Amino acid sequence: MNMVEQKYQLIPGVELRKGSNVMIYGPTFSGKAMFAKSTFRKLINSNYGGIYVLTRETAEQLIEWLGNDYNPNKVKIIDCVTKSMTGEAKDTASIKRVTVMDLTGISAKISKFFEEFWRSGVKDVILVFDSLSTLLMYLNIQTVFRFLHILTGRVKMTGAIAFYIVEEGMHDEKTIVTLKQLFNGMIEFKEENGKKYVRFVSSLVKTEWFEIVVDENSVVIA
Amino acid sequence: MKAVTGIPVLDEVVEEFPESKTLTYWIDPEVEGNAFAMQTIYTNLERGFKCAYVTVTISPESVISEFEEFGWEVKEFENFEIVDLYSSYVGFPSKCKYNANPINLEEVEVLMKKVLEKFDIVFLPASSIIDVCGEEALRCIKDWCSLAKSIGKRVVLSFVAWPYSKEVKDGIIEISNALVKVGGIHHRVILGYYYGLVKADWKNVKSRAILFKLVRPGGVRAYIPKILVTGPYNAGKSSFVHAISNRAVSVDRLGTTVALDHGHLEYKGFSIDLFGTPGQERFDPILRMLGKEALGVILVVDSTKPETFPRAKQMLESVTHFGLPYVVAANKQDLPNALPPEEIKRRMVLPNDVPVIPISAVKGEGVYKVIDALLDLLIWREGEDELEI
Numbered sequence A: 001m002n003m004v005e006q007k008y009q010l011i012p013g014v015e016l017r018k019g020s021n022v023m024i025y026g027p028t029f030s031g032k033a034m035f036a037k038s039t040f041r042k043l044i045n046s047n048y049g050g051i052y053v054l055t056r057e058t059a060e061q062l063i064e065w066l067g068n069d070y071n072p073n074k075v076k077i078i079d080c081v082t083k084s085m086t087g088e089a090k091d092t093a094s095i096k097r098v099t100v101m102d103l104t105g106i107s108a109k110i111s112k113f114f115e116e117f118w119r120s121g122v123k124d125v126i127l128v129f130d131s132l133s134t135l136l137m138y139l140n141i142q143t144v145f146r147f148l149h150i151l152t153g154r155v156k157m158t159g160a161i162a163f164y165i166v167e168e169g170m171h172d173e174k175t176i177v178t179l180k181q182l183f184n185g186m187i188e189f190k191e192e193n194g195k196k197y198v199r200f201v202s203s204l205v206k207t208e209w210f211e212i213v214v215d216e217n218s219v220v221i222a
Numbered sequence B: 001m002k003a004v005t006g007i008p009v010l011d012e013v014v015e016e017f018p019e020s021k022t023l024t025y026w027i028d029p030e031v032e033g034n035a036f037a038m039q040t041i042y043t044n045l046e047r048g049f050k051c052a053y054v055t056v057t058i059s060p061e062s063v064i065s066e067f068e069e070f071g072w073e074v075k076e077f078e079n080f081e082i083v084d085l086y087s088s089y090v091g092f093p094s095k096c097k098y099n100a101n102p103i104n105l106e107e108v109e110v111l112m113k114k115v116l117e118k119f120d121i122v123f124l125p126a127s128s129i130i131d132v133c134g135e136e137a138l139r140c141i142k143d144w145c146s147l148a149k150s151i152g153k154r155v156v157l158s159f160v161a162w163p164y165s166k167e168v169k170d171g172i173i174e175i176s177n178a179l180v181k182v183g184g185i186h187h188r189v190i191l192g193y194y195y196g197l198v199k200a201d202w203k204n205v206k207s208r209a210i211l212f213k214l215v216r217p218g219g220v221r222a223y224i225p226k227i228l229v230t231g232p233y234n235a236g237k238s239s240f241v242h243a244i245s246n247r248a249v250s251v252d253r254l255g256t257t258v259a260l261d262h263g264h265l266e267y268k269g270f271s272i273d274l275f276g277t278p279g280q281e282r283f284d285p286i287l288r289m290l291g292k293e294a295l296g297v298i299l300v301v302d303s304t305k306p307e308t309f310p311r312a313k314q315m316l317e318s319v320t321h322f323g324l325p326y327v328v329a330a331n332k333q334d335l336p337n338a339l340p341p342e343e344i345k346r347r348m349v350l351p352n353d354v355p356v357i358p359i360s361a362v363k364g365e366g367v368y369k370v371i372d373a374l375l376d377l378l379i380w381r382e383g384e385d386e387l388e389i
C-alpha cells in the first residue's frame, strides 16, 4: 500500500509502506517538526489513529495547534515536558505524562495506545516522536538504541508508520550511523541561501532535493 | 511479622520474602511493570519494615505521585525514604536526605552502603541504573546485593528486559534469588499482561502465568481471561461450552441460544470464563460489551455443513476487526460425513497459522486441545510449557 503518497504528496515518488520507521533529519528550523505535524494532521483526518510523543512542547500546545482536528479518540499524546517542568499534571485517557528519561514509561504507554487503537478497530496508526535528540541529551546512544529497537519492532508488527525527528549537528557521526540502522529511510531537510529543501533517502532510493515552503501550518513543495 | 512480596497468588506460592534475598521483577519493556516493586515496597511498609526506594529516571515527586495513584500514601510512612539519583543528574537541587549523582558511581556506592545498612528492604531500578551509568554499573548492583545478603537485608530489583548484552542478563539472573517474569501477551499489539514465578531459591516451586491488570487505586490485580465462543447457528457452541466447563449455563429457547452461554473453566492454573454467543445474531455488540476483557475467540463450525462456512468466515471478520487471536474448532467429527480439519481450512481460506482443531463437543473429544491451542497463541511460545526468561 502506498497510503502516504496517495494522501500526502510531499515528496514525489516516495512510497511509505505500512510498518515503516522513518527518520526526519535536518538542521533546526528547517521544517522537520512542521512536516511531521502536518503529516500527522493529514493522516488523522483520513482515519488514522495518531500517537504523538512530545519532548519539546506540551500536550496543550499540540492540541492548540491541531485546533478542530483534535479528537481525543484519535489523537493520543505522550507528553514528556510537563512532568519534567512542574511534576504536577493529571493524566487522562488520551494524554499521558512522563519524564523524558523514563523510557519504560514511554514504551509502556505507547504500547497501551497501540492496543487501544487495535481493539477499537483502528488498524492504521501514525506515530511521531519529536525528538530523539532530546532523549540523547539525557541518555547514551546504547540506551536509546535498545529503546528504539523495541519501538521500531512494534511499529513494524502493527503496520503503523512512524517518524522520528533527529536534529542535525547535535550528534556525532557514530550516533547518526547507529540510529540509521533502525530506520527504513530518512526524510532529510536542508537550508541553503535562505531556501529550504527536502529529499528522501533510503538504501534503495534517493530523490532529488525539492524546494519547500514552510509556514505555521504546513510544509509544501514550492 | 515476616516480609512478603505483596503480589496476589505469588505470596501463596513463595510464602514469604526472607531476609538476605534478592527478588527481581523481570519486565517486558512494553509492559507497565513498575507497580510490582512498588506494591512489594508498600506492602512491607505497612508491615513496619524500613524501606528505601531508589530512583534514577523519575523525579522523587513523580515517584510519590505514582505511589499515590495506586492509593499508596507513602508520604505518611516514617519508615519510607526515597534515594534520589535523579535530581542532580538533571541539574536540580535534591530535596531528599539520601541523594547522589549517578554519573559519579563512587559517590553512589558510598551512599548505597549507608542505605543498605539503615534499611530492611531496598528497591533498585537495575535497568535504569544500567541505562544511565552504563553496563559497568552491573558490578555495583552485584556488590549491593552481596552486601545485603551478608547483613540480612532484602533487595527488590526491577529489571526491564531491553535488548541488553547476555552478560547483563545473566548477571541479573545470577544475583536474583527469586525471579518473577512480568510479560505481555503479544499479538501484533500487546493484548494483555501476565506474571509468573520463574524461580525462588527458598521454595522449590514455579507458577504458571497469571493474567493481571493494574488498577488505580489498587495495584496489581489478577483477573480472569474471557474467551468468546462463536460460530454459525447450530454449530455446537453451547455443547462446546458445556463440555468444557466446570459449571455452565445457557439461556436456550427451542434448542437455540437466545442469550449468552456462560461457562467457567479451571485449567492449567488458569481461571477462564467462556462466553458462547447466539448463532443467529450479530455478535459485534457482545464483543464490544466484553470489550477490553476478551483475550481470544473460539470459532465453532459444524464440519458436516460446508454451506455454513461463509457465515463462519464472515463472523471472523468481526473478530479480526477487534484484533483478537482465534482458533477454529471443527465440531461434529463423530459424524461420518465430517470434513477433515485441513479441508475446512482450505474451504474457509484460513491463513496457515490458524489452528483448526478437530473435536466432538457431544463426546467431549478434543475440546481441551482447543483451549491449549488458544493458550499457546496467547501466552506460551512455541514448545514452551512453563515460564522462561
Ligand SMILES: Nc1nc2c(ncn2[C@@H]2O[C@H](COP(=O)(O)OP(=O)(O)OP(=O)(O)O)[C@@H](O)[C@H]2O)c(=O)[nH]1
Pocket: B231, B232, B233, B234, B235, B236, B237, B238, B239, B240, B255, B256, B257, B258, B277, B278, B279, B280, B331, B332, B333, B334, B335, B359, B360, B361, B362, B363
Ligand atoms: N453428532 C454431534 N452433534 C453435535 C455435536 N455438537 C453439537 N451437536 C448437536 O448439534 C445441535 C446444536 O448444538 P448446540 O450446542 O445447541 O449448538 P449452538 O451452536 O449452541 O446452536 P445455536 O445456539 O442455536 O446457534 C444439537 O442437537 C447438538 O446435540 C457433536 O460434536 N456431534
Ligand SMILES: [Mg+2]
Pocket: B237, B238, B239, B256, B257, B261, B276, B277, B278, B279
Ligand atoms: Mg447455543
